[in-house]
Amino acid sequence: MKHKDWIFSSLAQWGMELIFPRRCPVCGQIVQPSGELICATCFLQLSPVKSPVCRKCGKEVLGDHYEYCPDCMRRQRTFDSGMALFNYNEAARRSMAAIKYKNRREYLDFYGAALSRRFSKIVGHWQADCLIPVPIHPSRRRQRGFNQAEELAKRLEKSWNIPVCSQILIRNRKTVPQRDLNPSERLKNLREAFRLHPDCCKNLVHFFPKTVILIDDIYTTGSTIEACARVLKAAGVQRVYFLVVCIGTAK
Ligand SMILES: [Zn+2]
Ligand SMILES: [Zn+2]
Structure with missing residues (x-):
């Protein structure tokens, strides 16, 4: 400049x-x-995620001798791996809720900058072709006016110079709120929830991503990221990573 x-x-x-x-x-x-x-x-x-972490989902584990967290040991993981910035404690929960329900999009400037600083190195190793925000249902988007994952991805696009592809994945139908379900019900609830955009293959004929990074605000059991990863891999994406602001356990 x-x-x-x-x-x-x-x-x-x-x-x-x-x-x-x-x-x-x-x-x-x-x-x-x-x-x-x-x-x-x-x-x-806020409680930054500290090592040692699960090699799949990046959640804190109890000691160096644990390679994976209990969730990743029990469940099939189609995604390759991912990382999170903060543990989902009370302060993080309030902050994430204010973004979504009180339209505090500006808070994502802090979380975007913090993600960018903390994970630049690993993102460099991943060599992703694009960032894919986890979509929300169109009616929810209309009501809220924005998708928080997409807002976050736009901030990361600037710092890492990796394009955001918001058109690849779409959310099919409204799902029951995930917090009311146990992990296997969550995955079932989400099984039909995501699909590729019908025009995606037409538009992307010269550019179909091999490696992508899913972006979202909160990861609990991983069923949302897993559902997205299944759709993307079935379509031919080879590696699916993810980055989230908060990671926690399901209530
Ligand atoms: Zn894990
Ligand atoms: Zn303050």
């Missing part, structure tokens, strides 16, 4: 901050100190 452009864009950003001061993704108040994406003290309420 030229020096003059840089000054203008910094001034514009400063002006925006004055008019719409940035709010913290954890407390919802104006960020302290200003200029940051999260309050220094609120960051401590």
Whole structure:
């Protein structure tokens, strides 16, 4: 960027901050100190995922001698592997809910920047052709006005220069809320939920991704990512990785 452009864009950003001061993704108040994406003290309420982690899903495991978490040992995993940023604790739960139900899309600036910083190296190894946000049902999208996974993917697209393909996967039908179901009911509920966009193969005849990274906000038992991975692999995608903001256990 030229020096003059840089000054203008910094001034514009400063002006925006004055008019719409940035709010913290954890407390919802104006960020302290200003200029940051999260309050220094609120960051401590989040719980970054620490090693050792499951080699499949990236969830924390109890010790170095565990290669996989109990969920990944028990269930078939069609996806290759994935990573998560934070454990899904109470602060993370409130923050994720505010994004979706209170239209706090700006919080994704912090989560996007944090994902980008933390996983740049592994994303470099994966050599993905595109980022695929986990789709939500069109009626939910209309109601909410956006898909949080897609908003997140757009932020990552800029930092990693990997294109977002939002058109490949579509959500077929409204599913029963996943939190009310046990893991095998979840997968059954999701089995028919995703499919390839009917025009996808036509449009992608010159570009069909070999390696993709699914992007989502929350991973619990992994049934959503698994359902997407099955559809993608059946269509010929060779490697399916995922990145999520939060990872936790089902209630
Ligand atoms: Zn805060
Ligand atoms: Zn696992």
